[in-house]
Amino acid sequence: MIRDKLERFMRGRYGQDELNRVLSVSALVICGISLITRQPVLSSLSIALVIACLLRSFSRNTGARSREAEFYFKLKSGMFRFFRDTAERLRQYQTHRIFTCPSCRQRCRVPKGKGRVRITCKRCGAKFIKTS
Numbered sequence: 001m002i003r004d005k006l007e008r009f010m011r012g013r014y015g016q017d018e019l020n021r022v023l024s025v026s027a028l029v030i031c032g033i034s035l036i037t038r039q040p041v042l043s044s045l046s047i048a049l050v051i052a053c054l055l056r057s058f059s060r061n062t063g064a065r066s067r068e069a070e071f072y073f074k075l076k077s078g079m080f081r082f083f084r085d086t087a088e089r090l091r092q093y094q095t096h097r098i099f100t101c102p103s104c105r106q107r108c109r110v111p112k113g114k115g116r117v118r119i120t121c122k123r124c125g126a127k128f129i130k131t132s
C-alpha cells in the first residue's frame with residue numbers, strides 16, 4: 001500500500017545518487033559539529049544541505065540533476081588528482097631537485113646531492129648547469 005504510493009510518487013523523479021549521499025552525510029556531520037560548537041551558521045548550513053538533498057531527490061528535471069552529478073564527479077576526480085600529484089611531488093622533493101629550463105620553462109628533475117650537473121632539457125635540448 002504505502003510502498004505502491006511511494007513508488008507512484010517517485011515515478012519520473014530523480015531519486016538518489018552519490019551526490020545526494022555525500023550531501024546527506026555532510027549535513028549529518030555538519031549538524032553534529034553545530035551541536036557541539038553551537039554555531040547557528042552550521043546548523044543553517046546542514047538544514048540547507050538536507051533541503052537541497054530532498055529537492056534533488058524529488059526533482060522531475062532529471063537532466064539538470066544528472067548534469068549536477070556529472071559536475072560533482074569531475075570535481076571529485078580533480079581533487080583526487082590534485083592530492084595524488086601533490087603527494088607524488090612531496091615524495092620527489094626528498095630525492096630530487098626540480099629546475100626550470102631557462103629557455104622553455106620546462107621543469108627538469110635531477111637526483112639530489114650530485115654536485116654541479118649539466119642538465120639537458122628533454123623538451124628543447126637546451127643545456128644548463130645547476131647544483132643539485
Ligand SMILES: [Zn+2]
Pocket residue numbers: 101102103104105106121122123124125126
Ligand atoms: Zn627547455
